[in-house]
Amino acid sequence: MVRKPTSKETARKPNMREAILAAAEELFATNGFNAVSVRDIAQAAGANPGSVTYHFKTKDGLLLEIYRRHCGPMNLRRSELLAAAKRVRDLQDRLEAVVRAYVVPAFTSGSDLAGGGARFTRLRAVMSAEGNEVARKIIAQTFDDTSHAFIDAIHDSLPHIPRTDIVWRSHFLLGALYYSLVTPDRVSRLSRGETDGGDPANAIEQLVQATVAAFQAPALDQAAPARRRTVASSKT
Amino acid sequence: MVRKPTSKETARKPNMREAILAAAEELFATNGFNAVSVRDIAQAAGANPGSVTYHFKTKDGLLLEIYRRHCGPMNLRRSELLAAAKRVRDLQDRLEAVVRAYVVPAFTSGSDLAGGGARFTRLRAVMSAEGNEVARKIIAQTFDDTSHAFIDAIHDSLPHIPRTDIVWRSHFLLGALYYSLVTPDRVSRLSRGETDGGDPANAIEQLVQATVAAFQAPALDQAAPARRRTVASSKT
């Protein structure tokens, strides 16, 4: 179909395998796993449905390979940034650096795949929402260590906050991060169109700033007693 | 259309229509829209597949009816709580009350359907992640007004924060809220099993506390200059 002008380079039109991976990543991330058929992927990649079976055996195998492709680089990058962040001496600055080390690789490229970071993170968000089993397994065994490392680092910057609260707030961070990537235009819509919903740098800044403040909130148990109010207590 | 239930009880085998709605709600919320077949729903409801077609015409129609069933009551409850929150005089207390008015109906029942609040909110989270068109439309025309009302109320409590930042942080709130309901056990897992990941009241408190702090963070543009740090500036 597409002719290679030269037989020298293997990756003239990128390996087809790569094209399939990229197409699948994009389609899965925007539509979910079950809504996308193997034929959809093949068509988007300019490939034959049989090619997908050849390279990845099954649809699950394709998803698994997408994860394998990204998890390593993204974790590596996070580790590097986390190590650098830990060296920041000022406690507040360090907290911000740690949060940034967590957020940045999720938005920007986690490997050499173009724009891969945001797309893969969005994919993770969607798979998580769908309760995809393949994704759940590989994520649990790949990211839980990283999550713990970050939680520990944050806890070091906020020794007076109980670990439980740190975990909750990290959880909220991940949710906010996911949602930002799942609905990339919702912010501009609600902002009455005057803003930069699509600018990832701005999204990162907003997320980091808000998250740092959330982490710094007083601990739940020891919150100032005067602060307890129950405006919405009826249970229905 | 509405036949008097008459003969002694309201429904000896509960309306079947309700059973189908409940089963669909549960299955969609945990597995996504496309992963669940009409036959799955019928079986879970103890009904015949044809019954689903009879009551809701199409699968989309079934989803639409689920939304119709919940959106009204939940918005009503939010409005009530928001109105009450707005009457709180102290600015910080009011902010917390407003956030609570937004969060509580999403966790607890928004109508008389048992446990409907959390389940429906989880459903919304999943549909949002999957980019479901039916859900997107009805949500945009049902919740955007509410969202604006909340954003306005929060802005009133934080006049010095630009509206853009408020919108972002509301966005993060919704993401955190969604994610808490999508992965109900992740917190306990990361907390090394000693905590209450399944307790909704605790989740609400954690979310409200963290979110209030996030809203109160300094505005992005006017953040203290000394605070700007770029520990993660390299781009890939």
Place this chain on the structure above:
DNA sequence: ATGTGATTTGTACTATCGTACAAAAGATCA
């Protein structure tokens, strides 16, 4: 140029999907 192993294509198979529709069953009231 040719043989060889790696890919790509085309097609086919079975399972399951959403939906339609006629017949059966149940309920309501003259």
Place this chain on the structure above:
DNA sequence: TGATCTTTTGTACGATAGTACAAATCACAT
């Protein structure tokens, strides 16, 4: 009771799903 609705059942149909597999094609060392 019999007539007339509403609801449930059973079954079927066309479309599409994931996957398998043989044939065709390609890349390249010889």
